[in-house]
Amino acid sequence: MGRTPCCDKANVKKGPWSPEEDNKLKEFIEKYGTGGNWIALPHKAGLRRCGKSCRLRWLNYLRPNIKHGEFSPDEDMIICNLFANIGSRWSVIAAQLPGRTDNDIKNYWNTKLKKRVLGITSTTTTSSSSHERINKPPIQMSSSSSSSLNTSTVFQTASLQQYYKMEDINGSVLMFGSDYNQNVDLGNYIFGGVLPYDHHNVYEDEFSQLFTNSSHEGAGKFMY
DNA sequence: AAGCTGACCAACCGCGCCGAT
DNA sequence: TATCGGCGCGGTTGGTCAGCT
Numbered sequence: 229m230g231r232t233p234c235c236d237k238a239n240v241k242k243g244p245w246s247p248e249e250d251n252k253l254k255e256f257i258e259k260y261g262t263g264g265n266w267i268a269l270p271h272k273a274g275l276r277r278c279g280k281s282c283r284l285r286w287l288n289y290l291r292p293n294i295k296h297g298e299f300s301p302d303e304d305m306i307i308c309n310l311f312a313n314i315g316s317r318w319s320v321i322a323a324q325l326p327g328r329t330d331n332d333i334k335n336y337w338n339t340k341l342k343k344r345v346l347g348i349t350s351t352t353t354t355s356s357s358s359h360e361r362i363n364k365p366p367i368q369m370s371s372s373s374s375s376s377l378n379t380s381t382v383f384q385t386a387s388l389q390q391y392y393k394m395e396d397i398n399g400s401v402l403m404f405g406s407d408y409n410q411n412v413d414l415g416n417y418i419f420g421g422v423l424p425y426d427h428h429n430v431y432e433d434e435f436s437q438l439f440t441n442s443s444h445e446g447a448g449k450f451m452y
Numbered sequence: 453a454a455g456c457t458g459a460c461c462a463a464c465c466g467c468g469c470c471g472a473t
Numbered sequence: 474t475a476t477c478g479g480c481g482c483g484g485t486t487g488g489t490c491a492g493c494t
Contacts, residue, residue: 335461
């Protein structure tokens with residue numbers, strides 16, 4: 229038993245879209261719209277494609293006002309802030325970035341942005357100072373508020389002049405910084421995407437407590 | 453020049469949600 | 474209320490390309 233297939237897999241084409249297919253889909257939707265039924269659309273448009281595939285192609289590449297290419301520093305900022313607060317809800321993040329798709333943002337995060345952040349958190353010297361978004365090399369701090377706090381890294385974004393602090397606590401990460409004021413338990417990780425850096429000390433104990441009291445199984449894992 | 457490796461990204465897969473019946 | 478079908482989403486895969494050995 230399993231889930232009923234959304235289409236006849238044997239009779240649909242898979243793989244990269246040809247320019248002809250793109251044109252067919254684009255022209256059909258511009259003329260008739262989606263009709264609120266993606267499953268029926270490929271047949272009507274004369275395409276041997278799964279409805280889901282058509283939807284994806286339209287949403288990610290063919291619809292008007294799609295923005296491709298480099299992400300700006302401000303877009304980076306927004307993605308980092310939102311990810312810190314709501315996690316991998318790419319569609320919500322995409323809604324804050326006009327012209328960007330959830331798939332685009334997801335790929336960008338997974339291939340580039342995540343590595344940047346990781347590079348910062350795992351670096352204990354100046355090796356990450358070459359990063360374009362950091363105008364202040366990460367520095368090591370010793371924690372004053374709790375013996376469970378091992379190391380921490382502070383960095384400052386170039387565009388918004390904000391400070392972040394990322395704490396490695398028992399192998400997981402707490403992240404302070406930006407201008408959000410809620411903590412999000414992401415399962416394996418706790419993010420406090422929070423607080424102007426000036427005020428982080430006020431909350432360190434609270435975050436430590438939050439982590440200590442957390443019942444999730446992810447304790448001990450580092451961020452990605 | 454050829455083979456290998458890693459980065460990037462388009463596309464697919466399967467699950468959860470929700471509205472219709 | 475239960476079931477079904479379609480949509481939307483996030484995770485993952487696989488193809489391509491560039492850089493390195």
